Amino acid sequence: xxxxxxxxxxxxxxxxxxxxxxxxxxxxxxxxxxxxxxxxxxxxxxxxxxxxxxxxxxxxxxxxxxxxxxxxxxxxxxxxxxxxxxxxxxxxxxxxxxxxxxxxxxxxxxxxxxxxxxxxxxxxxxxxxxxxxxxxxxxxxxxxxxxxxxxxxxxxxxxxxxxxxxxxxxxxxxxxxxxxxxxxxxxxxxxxxxxxxxxxxxxxxxxxxxxxxxxxxxxxxxxxxxxxxxxxxxxxxxx
Numbered sequence: 001x002x003x004x005x006x007x008x009x010x011x012x013x014x015x016x017x018x019x020x021x022x023x024x025x026x027x028x029x030x031x032x033x034x035x036x037x038x039x040x041x042x043x044x045x046x047x048x049x050x051x052x053x054x055x056x057x058x059x060x061x062x063x064x065x066x067x068x069x070x071x072x073x074x075x076x077x078x079x080x081x082x083x084x085x086x087x088x089x090x091x092x093x094x095x096x097x098x099x100x101x102x103x104x105x106x107x108x109x110x111x112x113x114x115x116x117x118x119x120x121x122x123x124x125x126x127x128x129x130x131x132x133x134x135x136x137x138x139x140x141x142x143x144x145x146x147x148x149x150x151x152x153x154x155x156x157x158x159x160x161x162x163x164x165x166x167x168x169x170x171x172x173x174x175x176x177x178x179x180x181x182x183x184x185x186x187x188x189x190x191x192x193x194x195x196x197x198x199x200x201x202x203x204x205x206x207x208x209x210x211x212x213x214x215x216x217x218x219x220x221x222x223x224x225x226x227x228x229x230x231x232x233x234x235x236x237x238x239x
Contacts, residue, residue, distance in 0.1 A: 036136060093111050125144065
């Protein structure tokens, strides 16, 4: 436990040092539901080898967070876990009933008495932490500084070694479905968080054509909500 606490202090110290040395920030802050959703979708899509998390699935209980955002965030984490070769998720003990109730993702999980903060680390190259260390919806910090990311990985490994293994049957993956190729750039633009006007210009389309393609994408996903579209795309493995 002392080693775990020491590693967490090391991670926080590394973030502070990265923020002060050379007058550069430790990471890039992302605010606003649309931009945060795009960042989470990007993290899920970039996952290749390893996913490490400190996660508290009950932290949002009682908070005024839109359900579509929660669905998208959960779908992105499941998509990242399905892409990763190794998944290590640390959750606080008080979240166990929710995990047993179905809030599961593929991979290994362990129970700790508490987690120091919420965190996502992808392939040991990029980390995402809530700006308030509690809720991603309130804003997140994307960290790519290798010293800081390595310190966060060490903190996770120390906590993992002290935590208790949690075993459960992972849910089966969703059936594979193909995304129509003409809609791939539209989905990428939708998840990037840019405005429709910017997306249409980047894709060389008129605003009317882009709007029609978005409608086709929504129909393919079976939803009329852009938030839910991101969650459904992640669920189908289209990210």
